[in-house]
Amino acid sequence: MENRVRNARIQAGLTQQQLADRTGVTRQTISLIEKGSYNPTLRLCLEICYAVNQSLDELFWTDRED
Amino acid sequence: MRPIKDERLVMQNLKNIRLAFGVQSAGIAIILLYTLVKYGLEEMIAQPIWIVFMLTAMTLGYANLRISVDMDRSETARKPKPYLYNLILAAGAGIIAGGAVWFSQPENSMRDALIVGGVVFVCLLIPYSIVYYLQRKKARDEQEED
Numbered sequence: 001m002e003n004r005v006r007n008a009r010i011q012a013g014l015t016q017q018q019l020a021d022r023t024g025v026t027r028q029t030i031s032l033i034e035k036g037s038y039n040p041t042l043r044l045c046l047e048i049c050y051a052v053n054q055s056l057d058e059l060f061w062t063d064r065e066d
Numbered sequence: 067m068r069p070i071k072d073e074r075l076v077m078q079n080l081k082n083i084r085l086a087f088g089v090q091s092a093g094i095a096i097i098l099l100y101t102l103v104k105y106g107l108e109e110m111i112a113q114p115i116w117i118v119f120m121l122t123a124m125t126l127g128y129a130n131l132r133i134s135v136d137m138d139r140s141e142t143a144r145k146p147k148p149y150l151y152n153l154i155l156a157a158g159a160g161i162i163a164g165g166a167v168w169f170s171q172p173e174n175s176m177r178d179a180l181i182v183g184g185v186v187f188v189c190l191l192i193p194y195s196i197v198y199y200l201q202r203k204k205a206r207d208e209q210e211e212d
Contacts, residue, residue, distance in 0.1 A: 025072040032074070041073055 003060050006034040008052040023047040094119050131193065135200040144208065146201035152194035160187030 009019050009030075016034075020027045023044060032038035033048070040048070049056055070076050094115055101110040110116060164183025168176065 026075065029072050029074045038074055044073055 001039050001060075002036050002062050003033065005030075005048060005052075005059055008048075008054050008059055009034075012052040014052065019048070019051055022051040091119075091122070128193070128196070131196055132200055135197060135204060138201075144205060146198055146205060149195075149198055152198055153191070156187050156190040156194055159190050160184065 009016070012019075014022075016030045017027045020030045023030070024047065025044065029038060029040075033040055033044075045056060045060055049059055052059070070079055097115060098110055098113070098119060101113060160183040163186040164179040167182045168179035
């Protein structure tokens with residue numbers, strides 16, 4: 001699933017490892033989320049939002065593809 | 067080994083367990099089938115591995131009751147019948163099974179009939195009761211939602 005986690009993480013000045021530590025997952029999981037290869041649960045999405053100080057909308061919202 | 071907290075790895079771990087369960091079940095089934103073909107039904111049932119196989123099947127069946135109830139969209143699921151209905155159904159099946167044992171062979175004693183009838187009654191009443199409880203809970207949740 002496409003998302004803007006990578007940009008938000010860089011804006012927040014965090015490395016993948018730091019974001020992983022703050023959200024309680026492994027660095028590989030953050031990497032896969034950024035690539036769109038893993039769909040996180042809502043709980044993890046929120047943890048990521050809290051860590052980078054952005055809303056769910058800003059990070060994960062995408063318009064429906066027709 | 068540290069406990070896994072990463073949700074992706076927890077899911078991966080569950081998938082791995084499912085794979086191992088599949089391999090183990092296939093292995094048990096092959097051993098049982100081999101015993102059945104080579105030594106017959108009685109020998110197969112006498113093996114401890116048969117009990118393991120049946121216990122696993124029962125555990126899976128009971129665990130899947132919740133899924134069955136959630137998937138059920140019939141009128142009974144929306145408004146479960148009174149518990150007495152389940153009780154009568156289980157008792158009826160127990161009486162029929164006990165009666166079948168009692169009347170099938172002259173050497174069967176009343177004790178045998180009672181044991182078989184009792185086992186059938188309990189074995190039906192437990193899943194019926196669980197399904198009834200789950201249906202009631204689901205119906206209550208749906209009422210609260212409305």
